[in-house]
Amino acid sequence: MQPPRPKSDPPGVPARRAALKLLDAVLRRGLALEQALDSSTQGLAPNDRGLAHAIVAEALRRLPDLDALINSATRQPLPDDAKARFALRIALVQALALGTPGHAAIATVLPLVDGGPRKLVHGVFGTLSRQGVTLPEPPTLPDPVALRWHAAWGDQLIEDAERAIAAPPPIDLTLRDPGTVPELEGESLAPGHLRLAERGAIPALDGYAEGAWWVQDLAASIPARLLGKGAGTALDLCAAPGGKTLQLAASGWDVTAVDISESRLARLRENLERTGLDAKIVAADLLAWQPAAPADAVLLDAPCSATGIFRRHPDVLHRVRPSLIAEMAALQAQLFARAADWVAPGDTLVFSTCSLEPQEGEDQLARFLAARSDYAIVPVREDELPEGITPREDGTLRLLPGMLADKGGLDGFFIARLRRDTA
Structure with a gap:
């Protein structure tokens, strides 16, 4: 979808x-938001x-509710991929969720469409503005996601997920040395962890240049925590972007980090150097x-649909289908079986x-376990977990929104x- 491009944009x-x-x-096109960012914003100022x-x-967080408003103001439903619908989503989310004045929201979107769609976008936006519409709080999950998660986890999960997606999540830091805390305002929810009170430019924060910490969601830090202090060799499989590798190295493990993506490993190399x-x-x-x-320890953070990180990457709510979940599960099974053979007897x-998919x-x-x-x-x-998180009866851990x-x-x-058994 290429919007018309005048010689000089206002x-x-x-x-x-x-x-x-x-x-x-x-x-x-089904691309991940971060994957498409560079090509879509090429040539723009930061x-x-x-x-x-x-x-x-923000549009992806609130897409079902934006579309419901658009549908309420059109005589005939616009196709999901209609340029006019895309333009209206962008205008409405600015005016209703991001605090952009209505006149600026529509004026900066109209140049993206022409002809009949331009008149339609202007008319629908004007109608909804005069009606004084608002977006519901919390946002609504897409129906396919809500149905799938309800079947797996029940009503409470849906309520929690909708509240979780209402705003970008906080920034968590994992500290290289738990005894050295940077001069940042925040709360520690686990040893070696700091949850920042405010969001800001990461490279400008105290301790970044010195390599005192790295950004890592508290949940993502738990798998490496469960391996404890270094006691030999460790394999970090599917390692990029590398937060778990840094944890294991900081805990004294002799780590080998393996990943298929050279570009994603570049970020790990940068963080190791920093x-x-x-x-x-x-x-x-x-x-x-x-x-x-x-190895004495193997950590397999397996590739998956990534639906558990929907707070940070709301695109997963719209591009992950059952077919992708099945494809990822099949790949996981292969990797799980291979990784199991690389653990020394008696080790972890x-x-x-x-x-969030079972x-x-x-x-x-x-x-x-049935096969091995x-x-x-x-x-x-x-006592290995942040306060307020409890293991399940079988000893595994399921973290929910x-x-x-x-x-x-x-x-x-x-x-x-x-x-792995010693026998």
Whole structure:
């Protein structure tokens, strides 16, 4: 979807033009928001790039409610991929959720459409503005997601997820040295953790340049925490962007980090250099690669649908389909089986996914244990976890959006710690 491009855009329009391209990339082409950001905002100043991202992220958080308003003001429903619908989403989310004055919201969007669609966009926006419409709080989940999660987790999860998506989540830091806390305002919810009180430019924060910390959601830090202090060699599989590698290295493990993506590993290399930590980095396909010898600890943060991180990446609510979940679950099963052979007898394997889909968590573990009698669950203890998080009866950990809601919430994760028999 290419909006018409005049010779010179009026001020404010380039950011909205980029937002239209970015929203189209996610909803029509199925790309991840972050994946499409560079190409959609090419040539923009940093402020305009940030604005385009903010507009689209907020539109994705509130898409069902934006579309309901649009549908209420049109005689015939607009196709989901109609340019006019995309333009109205961008105008309305600015006016109703981002605090942009209505006249500016529509004036910077109209140049993106022409002819009949331009008149339609102007008319629908004007009608809704005169009606004084508002967006519901909390936002509404897309129907397919709500149905899937309700079947898995029930009513409470839907309520919690809708509250969780209402605003961008807080920023969590993992400290390189838990005994050295940067001069930042925030709250510690676990050893070596700080949840910032306010959002801001990350590189400008105290301790960043010195490598005193890295950004990592509290939930994402738990899998590496369950391996404890370093006691030998550790494999971090599917390691990029590298937060868990940094944790393991800071805890004294001799770490080898493996990931298929060279570009994502570049970020890990940068963070290793910034923090002064050490790890061996391997760019390889885990379905073809194998270590020279078994490791004392293996962490498999398996590729998944990533629906558990919908607070930070609302695009997953709209582009993840059952077919992708099934595809990821099949890949996980292959990786799980291979990783299990790389653990030394008597040692530990941690399996985790940032997914709210049972197929990528509980069901995956059940299939693995049925096939591998040499593995058993090592129950996670409550004293290993942030206060307010409790392991399940079987010793695994299921993190859901409602947990620690009064502290800013958590991403969704499934985590299991396993030990291989010595026999």
